[in-house]
Amino acid sequence: MSAPHLPKVAGIDPAVPAPAHTVAPHLPSATPQPESGSPAAAAQDLSPVDQLAAVQDRLAGWISDLTTLHELTEQMARTASLDDALHELLRAGAALVGAQRGMIVLEPADGRGPDTTVGLGLGRADLGTIETIPRSSASYGRILDGLPEEEGDSTARLEIAHPDLRNEPALDPRHREVAARLGYAASYAVPLATDEAGRLGAAVWLYDEPTEPVDRQRHLVGLYTRFATEHLARHLELSRARTVADTLREELLPSRLPRMAGVRLAVRHRTGPQGGGDWYDALPLPEGALGLAVGGVTGSGPSAVAAMGRLRASLRAYAVMEGEDPVAVLSDLELLLRLTEPARSATALFAYCEPALRRLVLSGAGHCPPLIIGEQRTEFVETSLSAPLGMLSCWEAPSVEFETVSGETLLLYSDGLLHRTGEPMDQAFALLHAAAASVPKSVRDDPDAIADHMLSTVLPDGRDTADSPEDVVLLVVRFD
Structure with missing residues (x-):
């Protein structure tokens, strides 16, 4: 009688030692007889029925162990x-x-x-x-x-x-x-x-x-x-x-936000597991001005991160040269994108800000409109409808000029904040507006507290930190 061969389960070798609570049965053979008093000799005294029961008990032990290992390895594979x-x-x-x-x-x-x-x-x-x-x-x-x-x-x-x-x-x-x-x-x-x-x-x-x-x-x-x-x-x-991708992406973004009189800044940046191309920037410009930018390139992974870094560095250069004219900044950026990244498109928003006057001039290319939070108003800035960069043979859109009052806050954000809600875009915009309107008065002078309130309200239950293909950028600009 040959020993049974158990099927392999989840790549595990079924040839495991016999369960400790069973005694190996003796099967007739031509081998020398075991010494009296040994376990094998005791097994030899078993009746055929008892021998069969011992074999079944042994097989049951093997199957139980293999089933346990199979379940445990499946649970590990799901981590x-x-x-x-x-x-x-x-x-x-x-x-x-x-x-x-x-x-x-x-x-x-x-x-x-x-x-x-x-x-x-x-x-x-x-x-x-x-x-x-x-x-x-x-x-x-x-x-x-x-x-x-x-x-x-x-x-x-x-x-x-x-x-x-x-x-x-x-x-x-x-x-x-x-x-x-x-x-x-x-x-x-x-x-x-x-x-x-x-x-x-x-x-x-x-x-x-x-x-x-x-x-x-x-x-x-x-x-x-x-x-x-x-x-x-x-x-x-x-x-x-x-970790390497996160480090690279963070190194391509500002290491710290600038400190300037009349304005305070806070930012929240969340990325998906593959790393996306959403970015932000805040850079001091000549004559006490401040350049504010948010944007995102199509795609994900290392190539999108690299493209994001190139685009942000280029926008910085254009902002220094032509910051007072946001349309010119984005036009130059669009030309560069078409020449160097012909298969890629991007959205961007650039604002030229004068903190002392609380005056902003901004232009957007397919990007979400900013949101103003204040005592007297909570409203989206009316920007012209425009295509993303790289979508048309020649991009152009008019700029928008507006002023804020002391105590108001401007929110710049990426569309990933809206997409992560899982709602249609019109409902996501309404959710964002409601979250802004519900900012407690006690924290309205703290840009970091405002950023935390917005994320926890728009993306509750940890959805802002959960793995998602959508990046989230939220740049908070508080005017004193």
Whole structure:
């Protein structure tokens, strides 16, 4: 009688050790008979019915374990971020080894980061206390710093178990002290490593009582962490790519807003996961003037970010030369876009502002109209309808001149703020107007508070920070 072959589930090798609660059945063969009193001899005494029941029990144990691993790997595959993946790995591993608490120390061996620590059932203060253990004594420290190979096993597969921390004489006293303070009596640690990425970190699970995982639990958590760490490595690379893109995008935007008499500024900038081309600018101009701009290029990703940087830098140059004439600024920008980015279009709005006079002259190219908030009015600035840059053979639109009074605020924003509401554009504009009209009087002299109120009202429940293909730019200009 040949042994049954179980189907593979989610890429997991079904050839796992037999469940501890079963006894391997004896099948007739020509092999020498086992010694009397051995488990195999005991199995030999079973009747055929009992042998079949033992085989069924063993198969049921395998199927149960494979089903559990399949469910856990599916849950890991659904994680959307590096932080989610770390917490899911920690939770699932704790369930497999029967632990109550644990921690993951992410410290990639290539030194590129990010370095972070997450806990399960441990607060920030608890994690800080564990970090006071000398690294050479802490399980995660020994794994991350690289232990010597033992019995032919590489450090990538090495595990560290402390079944009774209170009674290990060779353990560092500080380690025992921390364990007693936090109330754990045993620990089990495994490396998180892949062949391609190398060592990424270490996972440590903690037990309230002296114990250690049995062989079957170790095998199952080894199978799970092998898959989970591969998934973790993909999240890590994606997180690094996003960090680089975010850094590049932020470097292409103003590092700080200018401070000028008579006006105060605040800005909120949100980007999607791929990075978009929405931008803003506020630059001092000759004779105490201020140039204000918002805009966006079509597309997303690195190419859109690069195009945004080129467009913003060019607009700065044109603003210095022709700032008093916003139409000329955008006309020059449109010509440059057609010559250098013929397959791309962009929206833009540029305003020449004289803070001392509270006077503005602005022109827009397919961009949303600004919004004025004041004691006596909350209204959109009436701008001429115009096409985006790069859409026509020659762009031109008249400028608009208007004045504000002391205490009024001007809002410049991107259309992503409207699109993220999920409403039709007319309703989104109405929602934006209602949010502006509802700004509490107590915060109307604080541009940062106004910006926060607008985002939380127009995009409630964290929709301003949620992943979205739409960027959000909100530039708040408060006139004193």
